[in-house]
Amino acid sequence: MNDSATADIREPPPAKQALATRYQTVRACSLALAAPLSAEDAMLQSMPDASPAKWHLAHTTWFFERFVLGADPAYDAVEPRWDLLFNSYYNSVGPFHVRAQRGLLSRPTLAQVLEYRAEVDARLLESLDAGRFDDATLQVLELGTHHEQQHQELLLTDIKHAFWCHPLGPAYRSELVHAPGESRLMHWIGSEESVVEQGAAPWPASGRFAYDNESPRHRVLVPAHALASRPVSNAEFTDFIAEGGYEDPALWLSDGWDRVQAEGWQRPLYWHEDGAREFTLAGWRERDPHAPACHLSLYEADAFARWAGARLPTEAEWEHAAGGQAIEGNLLDAQALHPQGRARDEAGLHQLFGDVWEWTASAYTAYPGFQPLPGSLGEYNGKFMSGQVILRGGSCATPANHVRASYRNFFPPHARWQFSGLRLAKDLP
Incomplete structure (x- = not known):
């Protein structure tokens, strides 16, 4: 070559x-x-x-x-x-x-x-x-x-x-196990203003794999803020719909509202019009109100956050919170292949890894000092740093030994077919 x-x-x-x-x-x-x-x-x-x-x-x-x-x-x-x-x-x-x-x-x-x-x-x-x-x-x-x-x-x-x-809605695997969750309160976890380290040390010099777009590690000022203890649930997103969320242009980014009108969005992708079912890799089944809402575009996630009086986290806020967390959760290895609600309510941040990729408010751009991989593999990530938005955390379809706190997934803001959801954030004085 x-x-x-x-x-x-x-x-x-x-x-x-x-x-x-x-x-x-x-x-x-x-x-x-x-x-x-x-x-x-x-x-x-x-x-x-x-x-x-x-x-x-x-x-x-x-x-x-x-x-x-x-x-x-x-x-x-x-x-x-x-x-x-x-x-x-x-x-x-x-x-x-x-x-x-x-x-x-x-x-x-x-x-x-x-x-x-x-x-x-x-x-x-x-x-x-x-x-x-x-x-x-x-x-x-x-x-x-x-x-x-x-x-x-x-x-x-x-x-x-x-x-x-497909008109018959076939199942990819009909035997997939579904464990219904329980209703859990959403708590706010505060963090004071601080200068934090973001990103991964460049691979392969670090000896720990990371894509080129995760490097170099650098310092970021993160203002005082709070993150929600868990992702937004199906029940909460149902409330957004019931209160006219898809009908109020004041909640939407301009491009998002145009997309809602052009494509007739009224609910998340894969939610049935009967209001009770959703399509899964096991076929149609009753929607668990306590599971994380998924298959949302950035536009839908942002509109929900605005409706809830909150915002989406930045990727620096998300990574700062996830850096000390064990990489465990409802990932591909669990073989549920769909977001799951938790069975109990506990203090702290939950479901940062697995279940749904979490949209952030951060555009996909290069970190200061970014260097793409040499040769043809330099095309792997860098040339897509335009018109894309960062998601964090992995999903129910992400292998556990593939994801990490510094991992930067990215998709255009209208994308809905990935297992994408949201976690709320808000500013603190």
């Missing part, structure tokens, strides 16, 4: 055996998530922002082949023509198929994609065991495992949207 994705990444790699185990575990998880889908299901693309499950399986494989195995100039690709099909947005690598038309890619078949995965896995693990990868390439391999975990969440959110569009 003329523009090497691995150039100038020189820090010592993680232990080879640990990296091999992580690779195999992540790859197996993707196959397990795709297992309930038929070949026909895996072809579905219900909107331009989503991708077929088959494409997710192929693209993540292409990433390893192109950027890890392909770091060797003598490497021969399994099928060079697939570069066009499974490149997502890396202009420096070459042309790519139109994103909105990925659902037209009936070939290669799902069976061929699975064979492709198996072949790349065999080649990569054999090269890893033989010690053919230099330190820089091993770092890209580690990055690739985190990239695939992002696509695991997207595979679930994308198939959920596709099944919701």
Whole structure:
């Protein structure tokens, strides 16, 4: 490759055996998530922002082949023509198929994609065991495992949207367990004005993985504020609807109000018009009033906060609160695949990790001193720092060993198909 994705990444790699185990575990998880889908299901693309499950399986494989195995100039690709099909947005690598038309890619078949995965896995693990990868390439391999975990969440959110569009509302997994929550008061947790550290130490020098957009670590002045003890619940969002929240332009950002009018929004995505049910990966079921409200756009989250006499937190406020919290909660590993209400009321901040990504009031921009990854992987995050808003905390579809307090997810403000909700914040004197 003329523009090497691995150039100038020189820090010592993680232990080879640990990296091999992580690779195999992540790859197996993707196959397990795709297992309930038929070949026909895996072809579905219900909107331009989503991708077929088959494409997710192929693209993540292409990433390893192109950027890890392909770091060797003598490497021969399994099928060079697939570069066009499974490149997502890396202009420096070459042309790519139109994103909105990925659902037209009936070939290669799902069976061929699975064979492709198996072949790349065999080649990569054999090269890893033989010690053919230099330190820089091993770092890209580690990055690739985190990239695939992002696509695991997207595979679930994308198939959920596709099944919701189906007139029969099929279930992805009908046996998913749902544990109803209990009514819990929302408390306010105050924090005095302070200068805090935000972000992660640059990887790979730090030895702890973080994306380039999480670095460098820097100081931020955080004014006195309070955060809500938990995310906003379905019951609370129902009150917002009942009191005319979708009908009052004074609550909405201008672009948000335009979107409400143009698309006829009257409730969160996946809420049934009967007022009682919502669509889940287990199909239609009764909505738990005490679970976190989800599938909200930034516009809806911001309008609710304004209606509630509050605001959305900044990402610095959120990260400062989450920095000392254990990374535990209703994440992908719990296999609920839907936000859950808590069973008891306790003091402190809860559900910072898992259940729903929490919209913040912060635009997705570079931290002071930001340096993108070298080579083609510099396209991974930095070029999307326009028109996007930060979400924090992970969701019920996020792998537990993929998320961290400094993690910066980002989506355009109108996006609703992700497991996105909100936590309230307010200023303190």
